[in-house]
Amino acid sequence: MELSITGTNAITYPVMHVWDWRVAIYLFLGGLSGGLMTMSAINYLRPGRKGPMQSVCCWQIPVMAPILLSIGLFFLWLDLERKLHGYLFYMTFKPLSPMSWGAWIVLVIYPLMILYALAALPDEVKARIKNGFVKNVADAVAPHLSKLAKLNVVFGVLLSIYTGILLSTFVARPLWNSAILPLLFLASGMSTGAAVMIIIAKNKEVKLFFTKLDIWLIFFELLVLALMFYGHYTADAAHRAAIMPFFNSSHDTFPYFLSIITIGILLPLAIVLKFLEVTGKHTEEVSGFGLFLMNTSAIFVLIGGAIIRFALVYAGQLSGYGYNMM
Amino acid sequence: MPRYAMVIDQSRCIGCMACVVACKRENDVPPENYRTRVLEIVQGTYPTLTTEMRSELCNHCDNAPCVSICPTGASHHEEDGTVQIDRKKCVGCKACITSCPYNVRYINEEHGYADKCSFCQHRLREGKKPACVATCVGGSRIFGDLDDPESEVSKILRRVGHRVLKKEVGTGPNIYYINQYPKRA
Numbered sequence: 001m002e003l004s005i006t007g008t009n010a011i012t013y014p015v016m017h018v019w020d021w022r023v024a025i026y027l028f029l030g031g032l033s034g035g036l037m038t039m040s041a042i043n044y045l046r047p048g049r050k051g052p053m054q055s056v057c058c059w060q061i062p063v064m065a066p067i068l069l070s071i072g073l074f075f076l077w078l079d080l081e082r083k084l085h086g087y088l089f090y091m092t093f094k095p096l097s098p099m100s101w102g103a104w105i106v107l108v109i110y111p112l113m114i115l116y117a118l119a120a121l122p123d124e125v126k127a128r129i130k131n132g133f134v135k136n137v138a139d140a141v142a143p144h145l146s147k148l149a150k151l152n153v154v155f156g157v158l159l160s161i162y163t164g165i166l167l168s169t170f171v172a173r174p175l176w177n178s179a180i181l182p183l184l185f186l187a188s189g190m191s192t193g194a195a196v197m198i199i200i201a202k203n204k205e206v207k208l209f210f211t212k213l214d215i216w217l218i219f220f221e222l223l224v225l226a227l228m229f230y231g232h233y234t235a236d237a238a239h240r241a242a243i244m245p246f247f248n249s250s251h252d253t254f255p256y257f258l259s260i261i262t263i264g265i266l267l268p269l270a271i272v273l274k275f276l277e278v279t280g281k282h283t284e285e286v287s288g289f290g291l292f293l294m295n296t297s298a299i300f301v302l303i304g305g306a307i308i309r310f311a312l313v314y315a316g317q318l319s320g321y322g323y324n325m326m
Numbered sequence: 327m328p329r330y331a332m333v334i335d336q337s338r339c340i341g342c343m344a345c346v347v348a349c350k351r352e353n354d355v356p357p358e359n360y361r362t363r364v365l366e367i368v369q370g371t372y373p374t375l376t377t378e379m380r381s382e383l384c385n386h387c388d389n390a391p392c393v394s395i396c397p398t399g400a401s402h403h404e405e406d407g408t409v410q411i412d413r414k415k416c417v418g419c420k421a422c423i424t425s426c427p428y429n430v431r432y433i434n435e436e437h438g439y440a441d442k443c444s445f446c447q448h449r450l451r452e453g454k455k456p457a458c459v460a461t462c463v464g465g466s467r468i469f470g471d472l473d474d475p476e477s478e479v480s481k482i483l484r485r486v487g488h489r490v491l492k493k494e495v496g497t498g499p500n501i502y503y504i505n506q507y508p509k510r511a
């Protein structure tokens with residue numbers, strides 16, 4: 001009979017006070033708004049785009065990006081145990097703390113997002129703005145749309161990748177402690193950004209462009225996910241133990257098992273749907289069925305992206321070195 | 327400046343939990359939280375079982391991830407090598423809790439700040455030992471200054487084989503474990 005009882009005096013055994021769904025939502029929305037910045041800017045900048053810049057489509061997307069980021073940050077704020085002390089993030093800059101970078105990065109990102117959103121407003125929308133100041137700023141930045149779009153490509157990537165860098169620096173949590181995690185979050189952020197472009201865009205040509213692009217992004221995302229698991233599997237015992245919840249269907253770890261199965265079904269299915277759509281026959285207008293295919297696959301991508309954040313946030317905190325390894 | 331460390335002689339621990347109680351009383355630790363704990367780890371194949379008594383607390387790591395992750399500077403190193411929390415600066419973001427490989431931090435639910443073992447900093451200032459050390463009936467917890475070659479901890483660590491927990495994480499812990507009953511120095 002093999003016996004191994006750890007910490008029988010369970011009363012003093014620590015239960016870690018965890019980061020919960022609020023942090024997962026922040027990471028998801030942060031990645032998504034980074035994806036929206038980059039994807040909408042790519043839409044303006046890509047060669048082959050037809051028509052003058054402001055009139056292309058989807059001016060709503062650059063407007064959505066700062067709103068989604070704010071909602072994400074609101075959830076992060078909800079997770080703070082001392083909400084009124086939030087200003088302390090801005091009383092110091094700690095170069096070694098990715099938590100501190102995150103607080104300061106948003107101060108750079110917000111102006112970029114907002115100016116870009118204003119510059120991208122088409123004339124008919126601008127005409128409806130009542131506030132004179134906002135209107136003037138929008139007029140002043142409009143000629144710089146292309147420059148702002150380029151900056152948004154770069155900072156969208158940085159924002160998306162940041163959410164993964166934050167987690168990857170935790171040496172105590174082997175599941176996160178991998179340089180490939182930021183890439184996974186980047187791929188997922190960009191891919192969810194493309195998904196929202198597909199849903200919002202009215203113009204068929206734009207929808208098709210992002211449907212094609214998203215096929216590559218999802219491939220990349222799945223590749224990085226597989227590499228992450230493989231990397232952990234071949235690393236030390238703590239890293240290997242850290243991925244085990246995803247491959248164990250027992251009661252305790254079932255949600256993780258389910259999450260990997262769901263991702264494994266949803267994302268490839270999204271690729272197939274997109275493939276059907278881009279290889280199908282195309283008329284001038286999107287057919288009802290085509291629209292259904294595109295939107296369904298885009299929703300799969302969004303759900304997949306959210307599941308990745310939730311599963312990793314929770315499973316990461318189960319992982320560790322020594323006796324508290326799963 | 328001293329450089330504080332603790333040596334725990336596991337062979338002298340009788341599992342009475344007096345240290346756990348002393349710590350809670352001394353530091354007003356909320357009922358649901360602990361700054362130190364004693365694990366009773368039973369392993370082996372019946373009938374050859376072994377029990378390990380292992381006291382755990384903040385390791386006051388030299389290379390403390392809780393200090394580097396803290397966005398506000400609330401978690402910091404003091405000159406005496408200990409890791410302390412400036413409660414006024416803490417936003418309760420919990421990054422330090424997640425970053426600690428030893429799971430020794432908690433949130434004080436009433437006030438919202440992160441908290442953990444301070445080596446009883448207030449007692450050290452009065453020249454006393456931490457409450458858990460002062461109360462330990464088996465003499466299992468030994469506290470002192472690593473910079474003083476004549477301190478009991480320095481002498482023990484020079485002469486006796488010792489280990490630290492989760493060395494592979496690379497945090498440079500300052501709680502040392504020995505197993506030397508009945509003779510230790």
Ligand code: SF4
Binds near residue numbers: 426429
């Ligand atoms: S044991 Fe944990 S809380 Fe204590 S110094 Fe090390 S990392 Fe920080």
Ligand code: SF4
Binds near residue numbers: 397398401415421422
């Ligand atoms: S909870 Fe407090 S001490 Fe811990 S990292 Fe956040 S601000 Fe620093």
